[in-house]
Amino acid sequence: MALPSSLNRYLLLMAQEHLEFRLPVSSPAHRKLMERSIFELWGHGKSPEELYRSLKKFPVEKMVPFLHADSTYKIKIHTFNKTLTQEEKVKRIDALEFLPFEGKVNLKEPQHIFSILEDYGLDPNCIPENPHNIYFGRWIADGQRELIESYSVKKRHFIGNTSMDAGLSFIMANHGKVKENDIVFDPFVGTGGLLIASAHFGAYVCGTDIDYNTVHGLGKASRKNQKWRGPDENIRANLRQYGLEKYYLDVLVSDASKPSWRKGAYFDAIITDPPYGIRESTRRTGSQKEMPKGIEKCPESHVPVSLNYHLSDMFFDLLNFAAETLVLGGRLVYWLPVYTPEYTEEMVPWHPCLELISNCEQKLSSHTSRRLITMEKVKKFENQDQYSHLLSDRFLQYQGHNSFREKYFSGVTKRIAKEEKSTQE
Numbered sequence: 001m002a003l004p005s006s007l008n009r010y011l012l013l014m015a016q017e018h019l020e021f022r023l024p025v026s027s028p029a030h031r032k033l034m035e036r037s038i039f040e041l042w043g044h045g046k047s048p049e050e051l052y053r054s055l056k057k058f059p060v061e062k063m064v065p066f067l068h069a070d071s072t073y074k075i076k077i078h079t080f081n082k083t084l085t086q087e088e089k090v091k092r093i094d095a096l097e098f099l100p101f102e103g104k105v106n107l108k109e110p111q112h113i114f115s116i117l118e119d120y121g122l123d124p125n126c127i128p129e130n131p132h133n134i135y136f137g138r139w140i141a142d143g144q145r146e147l148i149e150s151y152s153v154k155k156r157h158f159i160g161n162t163s164m165d166a167g168l169s170f171i172m173a174n175h176g177k178v179k180e181n182d183i184v185f186d187p188f189v190g191t192g193g194l195l196i197a198s199a200h201f202g203a204y205v206c207g208t209d210i211d212y213n214t215v216h217g218l219g220k221a222s223r224k225n226q227k228w229r230g231p232d233e234n235i236r237a238n239l240r241q242y243g244l245e246k247y248y249l250d251v252l253v254s255d256a257s258k259p260s261w262r263k264g265a266y267f268d269a270i271i272t273d274p275p276y277g278i279r280e281s282t283r284r285t286g287s288q289k290e291m292p293k294g295i296e297k298c299p300e301s302h303v304p305v306s307l308n309y310h311l312s313d314m315f316f317d318l319l320n321f322a323a324e325t326l327v328l329g330g331r332l333v334y335w336l337p338v339y340t341p342e343y344t345e346e347m348v349p350w351h352p353c354l355e356l357i358s359n360c361e362q363k364l365s366s367h368t369s370r371r372l373i374t375m376e377k378v379k380k381f382e383n384q385d386q387y388s389h390l391l392s393d394r395f396l397q398y399q400g401h402n403s404f405r406e407k408y409f410s411g412v413t414k415r416i417a418k419e420e421k422s423t424q425e
């Protein structure tokens with residue numbers, strides 16, 4: 001499933017409600033980032049006449065509670081990809097006089113709002129004379145799209161090269177079903193973009209990152225015209241910027257391949273964006289001559305160097321860690337980079353304690369994407385679960401993506417892009 005555009009989503013909801021309207025209880029409007037508004041659909045057509053016929057079929061008993069003599073109302077017009085004159089708008093409203101409106105018009109504080117939505121497609125260079133679709137519905141609630149703007153990375157105090165976009169962070173928190181008083185963890189925390197969205201929904205947040213400078217807000221700044229990070233550029237300051245500091249537990253410098261957590265299930269959600277090796281390296285701690293098991297304890301003076309962290313190992317570790325530390329019913333939400341010419345659903349990493357809930361695609365280029373994977377813990381972790389999924393074919397298949405970085409930058413990739421470009425011309 002691809003993430004739909006906001007326009008599609010706007011209309012999609014109305015189309016879905018064509019069957020029967022029910023406000024989804026599991027995702028109330030105050031969590032809806034993708035939808036602009038929710039309506040009860042009363043009619044739909046490809047032309048005004050078709051719309052009116054459809055409206056006449058809508059059961060009157062469902063209309064009457066909102067149109068009776070003691071009520072007040074207002075009719076609004078929304079157009080997509082076209083602007084109407086005031087005269088055209090009034091004409092459309094007048095044409096609805098066959099509906100049994102008995103209440104009074106109140107433009108300032110109406111009890112009920114009705115909307116006509118006209119869809120003129122998505123291409124601003126090719127606006128049709130007549131709309132492709134017309135909908136009429138009763139407004140129920142607005143979504144929360146303004147959150148994307150108010151949490152925009154552009155205005156954020158502390159950012160890095162890979163800070164997660166605000167809209168996607170909220171979508172991830174929604175997939176993680178994050179709620180008040182949850183504990184949410186990000187093992188690849190970076191500048192904490194994902195913690196912010198979870199804290200907005202009232203969860204206590206914490207994270208780890210292998211990079212000392214990121215965790216401590218030191219080193220080179222990612223913003224243009226700024227050389228070094230300022231004294232208060234860190235994750236805590238970001239949460240403070242949004243009035244969410246009370247939800248900040250802490251962040252630690254730690255390697256996700258060697259989690260330093262006590263055994264137990266204590267996270268309600270693990271929401272993360274692991275590195276793909278494109279804009280940041282995939283590293284883990286370890287010595288060049290990887291020490292044999294059993295003598296891993298380093299002397300205190302030892303400063304570990306880093307080794308390449310294969311993507312397949314990283315996702316294997318992540319799923320295992322989630323299976324062990326999530327509470328039952330808790331969710332793991334993460335991005336999986338894929339090389340699209342080779343991708344199949346069987347490649348999505350698997351674990352006996354985790355059930356796949358959703359798998360959505362975000363295209364990165366013509367030949368690469370990342371997939372937003374959501375899994376839920378459905379079984380208590382037992383020691384034998386630790387390696388059982390390694391025996392599965394899926395693990396072997398994802399190993400093909402270890403060379404994601406090489407494929408991303410490879411001649412093969414450039415050739416595909418070139419070929420695609422020439423076929424489009």
Ligand SMILES: C[S@@+](CC[C@H](N)C(=O)[O-])C[C@H]1O[C@@H](n2cnc3c(N)ncnc32)[C@H](O)[C@@H]1O
Pocket residue numbers: 160162163164187188189190191192193194208209210211214254255256257272273274275276280281282283284285309
């Ligand atoms: C894609 S970024 C995460 C960005 C983050 N979501 C944000 O909003 O800033 C991945 C992060 O993983 C960190 N990382 C790489 N290897 C790691 C490891 N082995 N253990 C923990 N963190 C690691 C990198 O330092 C980087 O900050």
